[in-house]
Amino acid sequence: MSALEPVEITAGALHLRPWRPDDADAAFEACQDPEIQRWTSVPSPYRRSDAVEFVSERAPLGWSTGTSATFAVVDATSGGLLASVGLQDLRDAAGLPGAGAGGDGEVGYWCAAPARGRGVTTDAVRVLCRWGFGALGLAVIRWQALVGNEPSLAVARGAGFRLDPEPRPLPHPRGGVADYWTGTLTP
Template identity: 75%
Template sequence: MSTLEPVEITAGSLHLRPWRPGDADAVFAVCQDPEIQRWTTIPSPYHRDDATGFVDGRSPANWATGTAAQFAVVDATSGELLASVGLQDLRDPAGHPGVAPGGDGEVGYWCAATARGRGVVTSAVEVLCRWGFGPLELARIRWIALTGNEASRRVAVKAGFAIDPAPRSLPHPRDGVIANFWTGVLLP
């Protein structure tokens, strides 16, 4: 399994950086948003321990194992937390866990309520995907969202993902209940 060296990327007014322990309070506050809990796979209800476990444990471990690269999206000037973007479920060309040239990954994101409608997530996803296709040399990036999550779909379309015309019935990652998902793919 490959490791991923954490990187920071500044693109205009946005700065993408790995999560830091000091981010837990901001993550906890933002993830109280019912829309984030409704449409993402974060635990619901979302507790302070969930935020701490993510920024202190899971995110650094994912970088270390090369299985995911999760970024805080902050305002490049003020440092305000605006969103989260990441490449998760990174796999080598044979489908084994871990990043490798020719492999793939799945994009995931959420946006703080205060940053919605400003193009923050679309810009961050575009930057993330350029990094995924550039230095990581991924062959494709997958996207998935619960049907009805129009905001996520708009981001994916604007970022260039080809959306499959028919939803797929899949187990929801949070509880295993079968639900309908939109899926898409982005190629370099």
Template identity: 50%
Template sequence: MRGPTDPWAILASMPKLEPVEITAGKLHLRPWIPADIDEIHAACQDPDIQRWTRMPTPYMQVDATSYVTEFAPRQWEQGHGAPFAVLDATSGSVLASVALMRVTDDGLAAVGYWCAPGARGQGVVTQAVGVVGRWAFHTLGIERLEWTSGVGNWASRRVAEKNGFTIEGTLRRGLVLHGTRLDCWIGSLLSDD
């Protein structure tokens, strides 16, 4: 019998996340759409994106298509995540990806991100992570937002620190990337930080 504390019952009862669009200054965040497939595929050819994320390597057009048309919509529909395309608000070009992941109904979530090579060094991901964090805290009621990254990914760590994440330590072999278990940093941002 499944009671109210059964974790499977909790997951089964998670509400759908309604897709939203957020404009913040020069950025526009929205769910991924099929028109983004070519740009996401091109950006994800970058060696740093492939090195530090869990995406398939090599990253093929079919991977971008599957992500945009199957995985991302399913995350919204099942209430497990909110994958956002980060766009230039004027041109509409894809600059980055910021995703709220592993959303639970007890107030926990994680954040993950990557930045297209041409948009780096402009504060795009820092601003987008801040926008998604505020939305998660104020709209979804998230209480703890977690960030992890492989040790050595200083660009990712700078984004987390600029957004006020407390670096809590290093998880020994806490992350698997491309079949290799690596040490990773972990940090958190609380709703009342």
């Protein structure tokens, strides 16, 4: 596995940048939203220590190992936190952990409640996927969401993912198995 060089991407009103330790308070506040805890794999309840670990350890570890690239999505003018987007479970063309040409990854995201309904997450996912295909040379980006997560489904559709016709039973991050919508995006 080789490290990914952290990058920053400005696209119109959005700025995608790696998470920083000083983002802990904003991440903690955003992840108090019950909808983020309901539909994503963030811990529930979400504690300040979870936010500190995420911005200071987990997100940087993904970059340093080349296995994920997670971005804070901030307002390009004010710097206020809007969302989180990332490519996770990055694998090379041989299926080994770490980003590589011809490989794949899975998109993940959440949107802070005040930014919802403005197309922020869809736009950020489009930007992220263009970067994944262009800079990382990925061949496929996967998406999944718990059945019933209509906002995530709308983002996937808006970003151009080809959706699988039937839900799939997959392991749930909090234990057991649940039905997931799945899809893929190619360059």
